[in-house]
Amino acid sequence: MKPYILLSNDDGYQAAGLRYLIETLKPLGHLIVVAPDGPRSGYGCKITTQNPFTLHPVSHDEGIDVYACSGSPVDCVKLAFNILLPRLGIRPSLVVSGINHGDNSSVNSFYSGTMGVVTEGTLQGVASIGFSLCDMSANADFSACGPYIVRIVEKVLAEGLPPFTCLNVNFPRTDGIYGCSMDCNPVAASSGKSDVAAAASAGYKGIRVCRMARSAWINEVAECHRPGSGSPYYWLTGEVKELEPEATDTDRWALYHGYVAVTPQTLDTTAYALLKDWKME
Amino acid sequence: MKPYILLSNDDGYQAAGLRYLIETLKPLGHLIVVAPDGPRSGYGCKITTQNPFTLHPVSHDEGIDVYACSGSPVDCVKLAFNILLPRLGIRPSLVVSGINHGDNSSVNSFYSGTMGVVTEGTLQGVASIGFSLCDMSANADFSACGPYIVRIVEKVLAEGLPPFTCLNVNFPRTDGIYGCSMDCNPVAASSGKSDVAAAASAGYKGIRVCRMARSAWINEVAECHRPGSGSPYYWLTGEVKELEPEATDTDRWALYHGYVAVTPQTLDTTAYALLKDWKME
Numbered sequence: 001m002k003p004y005i006l007l008s009n010d011d012g013y014q015a016a017g018l019r020y021l022i023e024t025l026k027p028l029g030h031l032i033v034v035a036p037d038g039p040r041s042g043y044g045c046k047i048t049t050q051n052p053f054t055l056h057p058v059s060h061d062e063g064i065d066v067y068a069c070s071g072s073p074v075d076c077v078k079l080a081f082n083i084l085l086p087r088l089g090i091r092p093s094l095v096v097s098g099i100n101h102g103d104n105s106s107v108n109s110f111y112s113g114t115m116g117v118v119t120e121g122t123l124q125g126v127a128s129i130g131f132s133l134c135d136m137s138a139n140a141d142f143s144a145c146g147p148y149i150v151r152i153v154e155k156v157l158a159e160g161l162p163p164f165t166c167l168n169v170n171f172p173r174t175d176g177i178y179g180c181s182m183d184c185n186p187v188a189a190s191s192g193k194s195d196v197a198a199a200a201s202a203g204y205k206g207i208r209v210c211r212m213a214r215s216a217w218i219n220e221v222a223e224c225h226r227p228g229s230g231s232p233y234y235w236l237t238g239e240v241k242e243l244e245p246e247a248t249d250t251d252r253w254a255l256y257h258g259y260v261a262v263t264p265q266t267l268d269t270t271a272y273a274l275l276k277d278w279k280m281e
Numbered sequence: 282m283k284p285y286i287l288l289s290n291d292d293g294y295q296a297a298g299l300r301y302l303i304e305t306l307k308p309l310g311h312l313i314v315v316a317p318d319g320p321r322s323g324y325g326c327k328i329t330t331q332n333p334f335t336l337h338p339v340s341h342d343e344g345i346d347v348y349a350c351s352g353s354p355v356d357c358v359k360l361a362f363n364i365l366l367p368r369l370g371i372r373p374s375l376v377v378s379g380i381n382h383g384d385n386s387s388v389n390s391f392y393s394g395t396m397g398v399v400t401e402g403t404l405q406g407v408a409s410i411g412f413s414l415c416d417m418s419a420n421a422d423f424s425a426c427g428p429y430i431v432r433i434v435e436k437v438l439a440e441g442l443p444p445f446t447c448l449n450v451n452f453p454r455t456d457g458i459y460g461c462s463m464d465c466n467p468v469a470a471s472s473g474k475s476d477v478a479a480a481a482s483a484g485y486k487g488i489r490v491c492r493m494a495r496s497a498w499i500n501e502v503a504e505c506h507r508p509g510s511g512s513p514y515y516w517l518t519g520e521v522k523e524l525e526p527e528a529t530d531t532d533r534w535a536l537y538h539g540y541v542a543v544t545p546q547t548l549d550t551t552a553y554a555l556l557k558d559w560k561m562e
Contacts, residue, residue, distance in 0.1 A: 044326035044355075045391045052505065052514040071515075074325075074392070079515060082502035109550065110326045110400055111355070119391055123497065155561065164495060165552045207561045211551040214445060216404060221363035224333065233333040234352075234360060264555035269390065270492040271446045274545035280436065280488045 003093035005029040006080055010040040010073045010113025013066055017099035020142040024149050034080040037068035043113035046072045055079055073113040077120035095121025098131035101140050105170040105251040105261055106213040118166045122267055127161040133171045144174045144203050148260050164267040172255040208259040213250035214243040284374035286310040287361055291321040291354045291394025294347055298380035301423040305430050315361040318349035324394035327353045336360055354394040358401035376402030379412035382421050386451040386532040386542055387494040399447045403548055408442040414452045425455045425484050429541050445548040453536040489540040494531035495524040
């Protein structure tokens, strides 16, 4: 019997990345989609506490039910596990989020609604995977991702994941341009991006299971002024600064070198080293 | 010279917990407050990507500037570090968030805007601490927290924290009632809460430096129906289920037994055990 797989994302149920994910996973399981009714990028693990939210069925094609929720990505997962799936008598084997339009590697993971879905799926006790492509454009090219998604999902369906643990999978662009800014790609900067572009033209180089790189956002806030009154308002923006560009075991290294980056993440954020050392009383 | 300390929260600049924090920390440093202009509970690490946001000075009492921001708790910190503090020529020594009206121990930490501030402060490279009291009411009694906050802040100002590491500090209520639901307090359940109440009447028992407990929320979504049309809508709600109630080294154990729970948290969420074991290709 085919497993049930819950899908969600943070770009909304109409996003191209989610449509691609549905097509890719259709042969592997019974899919149920509960996704936001519009863009929720940067929502992290936000939950809606101040107001109620709604859920509407939006399509039923080839046995795949798609629901749109007015809440956050995490709200979608909570609604699915607490209301929708119990009524259908379903306990999913897997939660899959994405494919996000944009990079969720390194510290981006904290702000990511895509990874909010994955965190919540993990908290619900189900193996959960987030997929993201380092291209924010609405018509991003997901076509090289499919075979890797199938392999990773089949492995997790077969083997599971330990409790409180999930996967954050990021794909570089296939044109050799990494993420939102060429300037932060040390490979492209040093090589005129020929190496990466050459590798990319033949698809991804393979998979790297890797740790989260330490990086920082800089120049994050732009000040604008309202015409007339001149009162200031602010937009988030910014560039990535790599804090350990030499490390070869990170998600960023993998992405800069044309690999699919698979980062196993834990929800136990206890800093065990400091826990041992930090004495009080 | 006194250090600069940036304060924020997720309950808004008018919240009693923040006012108490200001009074408590005033003797320890120059305070700058950049907080949301209203409640942002459950915002986690949300950033505002779809629209701009504003910043307004709201008060200047005894040399303490308070600014209100229309964005998320994380937006407040980004605005402070990218615009406000550089203009003032200030690099703070510490970021302090809270005191939150409500429990941010265990898995609550993921959804917490209070801890969103702390995560962002840590990403900005500054030692950051979140304080929360396990009482959601607007007129929660913070009066026992002060001496502990001073001790913890003085220690962090003196010793710093390792990079990518922060503190999540939770206070139990002083009336022996833990968190939002008595039912989930195994101590109170077994003892008729007399032990905890007795200990609490004399203030907190002390500090426990502890790991994050594993717990789950259950019955998280309530369905309501709109009068007239009958169309359903949903509110988040729920109860806590402890997944390791016997463990004595957790934040939850500390809170259930009348201690202040100090949990050192890391931002490196890589699951290193799985990273070693999870082979692909």
